[in-house]
Amino acid sequence: MNEAKLNEFMGKLVTDMGGAAMMASVIVGEELGLYRAMAGGDPTTPEQLAERTSCNPRLIREWLNAQAAAGYVEASDGRFRLPEEQAMALANEDSPVYVAGGASVLASLCLDNDKLVAAMRGDGALSWSEHHPCLFSGTERFFRPGYRAHLVAEWLPALDGVVRKLETGATVADIGCGHGASTVIMAQAFPASRFFGFDFHAPSIDTAGVRAAERGVADRVTFEVATAKGYPAHDYDLICFFDCLHDMGDPVGAARHAHQTLAPDGTVLLVEPFAGDRLDDNANPIGRLFYAASTFVCTPNSLSQEVGLGLGAQAGEARLRDVFTEAGFTRFRRATETPFNLILEARK
Ligand SMILES: C[S@@+](CC[C@H](N)C(=O)[O-])C[C@H]1O[C@@H](n2cnc3c(N)ncnc32)[C@H](O)[C@@H]1O
Numbered sequence: 001m002n003e004a005k006l007n008e009f010m011g012k013l014v015t016d017m018g019g020a021a022m023m024a025s026v027i028v029g030e031e032l033g034l035y036r037a038m039a040g041g042d043p044t045t046p047e048q049l050a051e052r053t054s055c056n057p058r059l060i061r062e063w064l065n066a067q068a069a070a071g072y073v074e075a076s077d078g079r080f081r082l083p084e085e086q087a088m089a090l091a092n093e094d095s096p097v098y099v100a101g102g103a104s105v106l107a108s109l110c111l112d113n114d115k116l117v118a119a120m121r122g123d124g125a126l127s128w129s130e131h132h133p134c135l136f137s138g139t140e141r142f143f144r145p146g147y148r149a150h151l152v153a154e155w156l157p158a159l160d161g162v163v164r165k166l167e168t169g170a171t172v173a174d175i176g177c178g179h180g181a182s183t184v185i186m187a188q189a190f191p192a193s194r195f196f197g198f199d200f201h202a203p204s205i206d207t208a209g210v211r212a213a214e215r216g217v218a219d220r221v222t223f224e225v226a227t228a229k230g231y232p233a234h235d236y237d238l239i240c241f242f243d244c245l246h247d248m249g250d251p252v253g254a255a256r257h258a259h260q261t262l263a264p265d266g267t268v269l270l271v272e273p274f275a276g277d278r279l280d281d282n283a284n285p286i287g288r289l290f291y292a293a294s295t296f297v298c299t300p301n302s303l304s305q306e307v308g309l310g311l312g313a314q315a316g317e318a319r320l321r322d323v324f325t326e327a328g329f330t331r332f333r334r335a336t337e338t339p340f341n342l343i344l345e346a347r348k
Contacts, residue, residue, distance in 0.1 A: 034049065035087065035091040104138030106138075183197040249303070328348070
């Protein structure tokens, strides 16, 4: 036994345990509006923050102490302040780096523990719909800031000739659209185009419809319950898969259906979690987050469906290329990337 190595590993575990506990405190801070109440950057006492948010002052003090110990807020002379950079990540939903909403995804991992244990002892199947609802809203809130920052400004322009079609009037399908964050963002940017969002999870489709109405695009967006192999054909100019292909039991079947329903010169936009092709490439902070979430959500969802390929959330470009080649696509390339996502383009 190497004591130095043991100490190093214990330090790592304590850091991770603290990180997990801090994520629980982020969920609470988000729900109670504590970060938003501190977003102006003015120093506050616990009592002032408690009064402003109608919360218990003693618990607010303890919560603030934890935030200060973690470096989420600054503490001085009994007052606490949320710096601008932290406010971007924790308080401002319009910021491109807002991650606090995504902490609810982590809550679902804990809340659904019993179901995962049963799946791991059994056939590995745990469908998306069986998860706690905080997964569905957490996914929307985790992904939307990235879509707002990159989808219209960078990802669509990285595809060959797609923006021109969207500007003049294209037909677009968003498969596995969840709460429709990506669909609504595209519809807002391209008023001449028609958008169809499909997902097999009926409650998500209901919420997506509400989002389209809230953002004034319900006249050009239709949300419908449909599987990735069952949505109606329409000669789509663009078919999108945002962070969902790897969740599917039969990604080859889904890609084949896209091939059949795409216009002859149409494009598939495939957005997947950033990953290299080998485990060694993904042994980093982003890789461990996605592998862990994939164990609880993506892979068991895939195993709950026909074929049950179980690509996993760290499939990597080479594996994804194989899926599209097997489905009949002849062109496949990495259009662009972000630290969180691979943006891939497939053509017939
Ligand atoms: C990680 S979520 C991504 C949701 C959305 N695209 C987004 O980026 O916010 C994966 C989505 O895929 C959907 N899904 C999984 N398997 C599916 C299938 N076979 N057919 C249609 N939708 C599916 C789930 O219901 C879920 O909404």
